Amino acid sequence: AQKVTQAQTEISVVEKEDVTLDCVYETRDTTYYLFWYKQPPSGELVFLIRRNSFDEQNEISGRYSWNFQKSTSSFNFTITASQVVDSAVYFCALWGPTGGGNKLTFGTGTQLKVEL
């Protein structure tokens, strides 16, 4: 069975602070993919990143960075110098061939509130 855990239900930070959103996953697959999505208050889900299980290089995209640690089954997401526009719910998700094939397994999401 596949599982994604986002232990942080809600995080509040002040603008310009750095914030890390945690994601821990469980899977029996050796090949799998991890995703992060952003859901702003308007509701749509915005794809942020896809990472395959064989690529443990950290990735940086502007103020966003992702740390993939296979040894601890974690795929954490850091926002540097947070802004009010970063306020949203962030979902971590997992895809693996034995997880129903087509399905994404989502975590429960982390609500990020960035205040002035």
Next chain:
Amino acid sequence: GAVVSQHPSWVICKSGTSVKIECRSLDFQATTMFWYRQFPKQSLMLMATSNEGSKATYEQGVEKDKFLINHASLTLSTLTVTSAHPEDSSFYICSARVSWGSNQPQHFGDGTRLSIL
């Protein structure tokens, strides 16, 4: 690229009405589309997987006769909530994935907020 359009954004209707929601992939072909339901402050719950030209695959506990799915083309899937009741009120969101890879990202529509009075 990878734009998914969902229509309508909001629906308010009387109990007993059937409501149709459309999901279109605008710039890519999607053999597979997904329908999710999301309750306030909760994660996405997969309702069904929609496959072009074949019957949808429903998740356990989802009523097939209640939530009718049609995927008639590579760019369009529809979800019809039949004889909707207040308990069907929710946020429904679709996603689509490019045809050539099941491990590719799903791209989501903007969602439909359904309110049944």
